[in-house]
Amino acid sequence: MTVLVVAEHDRGALAPATLEACAFARSLGEPVHAITIGAAADGLVATLAEYGVSVVVQAHHDLLADYGPEAWGETVAQLVRQYQPTAVLATGTDRGNEVMAQVAARLGLPMVANVTAVTPGEPWTITRVRWGGSLLEECTLAAGTKLLTIAHHSLEASPAPVDATTEAMAPDLGAELARTMVVERVERAAGVTLATAALVVGGGRGVGSAEGFTPLEELASALGGVVGCSRAVTNNGWRNHTDQVGQTGTRIAPDLYIACGISGAIQHWVGAMASKTILAINTDKDANMVTKADVAVIGDLHQVVPAITAEVRRRRGA
Numbered sequence: 001m002t003v004l005v006v007a008e009h010d011r012g013a014l015a016p017a018t019l020e021a022c023a024f025a026r027s028l029g030e031p032v033h034a035i036t037i038g039a040a041a042d043g044l045v046a047t048l049a050e051y052g053v054s055v056v057v058q059a060h061h062d063l064l065a066d067y068g069p070e071a072w073g074e075t076v077a078q079l080v081r082q083y084q085p086t087a088v089l090a091t092g093t094d095r096g097n098e099v100m101a102q103v104a105a106r107l108g109l110p111m112v113a114n115v116t117a118v119t120p121g122e123p124w125t126i127t128r129v130r131w132g133g134s135l136l137e138e139c140t141l142a143a144g145t146k147l148l149t150i151a152h153h154s155l156e157a158s159p160a161p162v163d164a165t166t167e168a169m170a171p172d173l174g175a176e177l178a179r180t181m182v183v184e185r186v187e188r189a190a191g192v193t194l195a196t197a198a199l200v201v202g203g204g205r206g207v208g209s210a211e212g213f214t215p216l217e218e219l220a221s222a223l224g225g226v227v228g229c230s231r232a233v234t235n236n237g238w239r240n241h242t243d244q245v246g247q248t249g250t251r252i253a254p255d256l257y258i259a260c261g262i263s264g265a266i267q268h269w270v271g272a273m274a275s276k277t278i279l280a281i282n283t284d285k286d287a288n289m290v291t292k293a294d295v296a297v298i299g300d301l302h303q304v305v306p307a308i309t310a311e312v313r314r315r316r317g318a
Contacts, residue, residue, distance in 0.1 A: 001030055001031075001085065001086040002030055002031045002032070002033045002055075002083065002085045002086065003025040003028050003030050003031070003032050003033070003085060003086055003087045003088075003089060004033050004034065004035060004079070004080070004083060004085040004087070004088045004089070005018065005021050005022055005025050005032060005033070005034040005035075005048075005053065005088075005089050005090070006021075006034070006035055006037075006072075006076055006088065006089070006090040006091075006096065006099060006100070007034045007035060007036045007037070007041060007044060007048060007056075008090065008091045008093065008095055008096050008099075009036070009037075009038075009040070009041045009044065010067070011040050011066065012040035012041055012042075012043060012044070014041075014044050014047055014048075015091055015093065015095075015096075016157065016196065017091035017092065017093050017096065017150070017152050018048075018091055019047075019051050019157035020091070020150060020152070020153070020154070020155055020156075020157045021089045021090065021091055021096075021150045022034070022048065022051040022052055022053055022157070023051065023052070023155060023156070023157050023158050023160075024089060024115075024118075024150045024154075024155060025052070025087075025089050026052045026160055027118075028086070028087065028118065028120060029120070030086055031054055031055075032052050032053050032054060033053065033054065033055040033056070033057065033083075033085070034048050034053045034055075034056050034057070035056075035057045035058075035059060035075070035076060035079055035169070036048075036056060036057070036058050036059065037059045037064050037072050037075055037076075038059070038060070038064040038065060038066070039058075039060050039064075039065075040065075041058070042058055044056070045164055045166055046164075048164060049161065049162055049163065049164035050159050050161050051157065051158075051159055051160060052159075052160040052161075052162055053162070053164055054162050054163070054164055054165070055164065055165055055166070055167060056164055056165075056166050056167070057079060057166075057167045057168075057169050058166055058167070058168055058169065059075050059079070059169040059170075059171055060168065060169070060170060061075070061170065061171055061173050063173045063175075063177055063178055063181070064171075064173075066181060066182045066183075067095070067181070067182045068177065068178065068180055068181035068182065069095075069098045069099055069102050069180055070102060070176075070177040070178075070179060070180050071173055071177040071178065071181065072099045072102065073099050073100075073101075073102020073103050073105075073106060074102070074106060074171065074173060074177055075169075075171040075173065076088065076099065076102075076103045077102075077103050077106040077107050078169075078171050078172065079169060079171075080103065080107060080145055081107070084144070084145065085145055086145065086146065087145065087146040087147070087148060088100070088103065088145060088146070088147050088148070089148050089149070089150055090148075090149045090150070091149060091150060091152065092113065092114045092115070092129075092149040092150050092151040092152045092154075093152055096149050096150075097113050097114075097149050100113070100147055100148075100149050103147060104147050107145070107147075109143050109144075109145060109147055110141060110143055110147065111147040111148070111149075112126050112128055112139065112141055112146075112147070112148050112149075113128065113148075113149045114128050114129040114130075114149060114150075114151040115127065115128045115148045115149065115150055115151060115154075116128060116129060116136065116150075116151050116154040116155075118148070122142070123140040123141055123142035124140065124141045124142070124146060125138065125139075125140055126138070126139050126140070126141055126148070128151070129151045129154075152251050152253075152274075153251065153253045153274035192225075192226055193226070194226055194228055194242070194243065194245070194250045194252060195250050195251070195252060197225055197226045197252070197254050198224075198225065198254050198255045198256075199220070199223050199224060199225030199226075199254050199255060199256045199257075199258075200220075200225055200226055200227070200228045200245070200252055200254045200256075200257050200258070200275075201216045201217075201219050201220040201223075201225055201226075201227050201228070201258045201260065202216075202227070202228040202229060202230065202245055202257060202258065202259045202260060202262055202272070203216050203227065203228075203229050203230070203233060203239075203260050203261060203262070203301075204229070204230040204232060204233060204259070204260065204261045204262030204263060204268075205230065205232040205233065205236075205261060205262075205263070206260065206261020206262070206263075206282065206283070206301060207229075207233065207238070207260065207261050207301065208261075208302075209238060210237070210238040210239070212238075212302070213227060213229075213238065213239065215301075215302070215305045215306050215309065216260060216305060218306075218309050219258070219305050219308060219309045219312075222309050222312045222313060222316075223312060225254070225256075227239075227243060228243050228244070228245040228249075228250070228252065229243045229244055229245065230244070230245065230246065230262050230263075230265075230268045231244055231246055231248065231249065231265075231267060231268065234249075244271075245268060245271040245272055246267045246268045246270060246271035246272075247266075247267040247268075247270045247271060248267065249271055250271060251270070251271045251274065252271060252272060252274065252275060253274035253275060253276070254275055254276065255275075255276045255277065256275070256276065256277050256278075256279065257272055257275035257277070257278045257279070258279045258281065259272070259278060259279070259280045259281065259282075259289050259293065260281045260282075260301040260304075260305060261281070261282060261301045262280070262282070262287075262289050263282075263284070263287050263288060263289060264280075264287055264288030264289025264290070264291075264292060265288065266288075268289075269288065269289070269292065273292075277294045277295070278292065278293040278294050278295075279293060279294070279295045279296070279297070280292075280293035280295070280296045280297070281296075281297045281299065281301045281304050281305065282296070282297075282298065282301070283298065283299065283300060283301075284298075285298045
């Protein structure tokens with residue numbers, strides 16, 4: 001028996017969460033296989049082997065030239081029918097959950113999303129994230145093939161190199177599966193992304209306006225990071241939704257998160273709680289973000305943030 005990992009990628013760029021899923025799959029004690037979807041992902045074999053994948057199934061079809069949840073879901077479902085693996089693991093990202101939901105519907109199997117721990121047995125005992133990260137739920141899963149998505153940032157991806165072989169797959173995909181596909185892309189900004197940045201400077205309602213984010217942009221630039229925001233900011237139209245950190249935005253895990261004028265509501269905390277270190281800047285010493293932060297500065301962000309930027313530049317001789 002095997003554990004199958006669905007390798008999430010974007011035009012051949014592997015999602016870091018896939019490596020977390022590979023590490024999780026190894027912990028189940030069975031050989032780990034993976035499926036890459038589309039010819040653009042053929043170059044991922046060496047990386048997957050570095051993280052313990054011994055067999056990579058490469059699925060090729062004209063409808064797999066870019067991402068489409070129906071086509072991806074049907075492709076994985078066909079492989080599951082053929083392989084009958086013990087479990088199928090995907091990433092706990094928006095895309096991973098979407099694809100696995102398609103797989104579950106097509107196979108008529110239950111699916112457990114955002115899993116953090118598994119105890120194999122009959123049935124399996126599973127711990128998963130619920131209510132936007134505010135609680136952990138223990139449940140059981142009994143099925144011939146277990147379908148899981150792994151909560152993003154729930155564990156560190158660790159290498160375990162093996163020699164990998166490849167297998168070709170030509171799924172039978174009908175034209176109707178092209179109803180939901182990526183057909184056009186507009187690059188908003190080049191460089192490091194919010195999800196992968198090592199440093200994020202976040203702004204909340206306390207920033208006060210769209211113009212108020214200029215000092216945060218300057219600090220992020222000085223430190224080589226990116227700017228994020230809370231939902232209150234996007235609701236006010238000060239920043240694009242793509243900058244939002246939180247349950248309905250992006251989940252981040254930087255080495256340092258500088259939260260400026262953010263109260264720290266549970267929806268935002270869910271997206272930021274995987275940060276290695278959190279520095280909160282706020283005038284309210286009782287704000288949720290302040291009480292949860294590793295370090296806090298109680299003061300006006302409009303004075304504190306420029307002062308930090310000036311000191312960074314002074315020390316770097318800029």
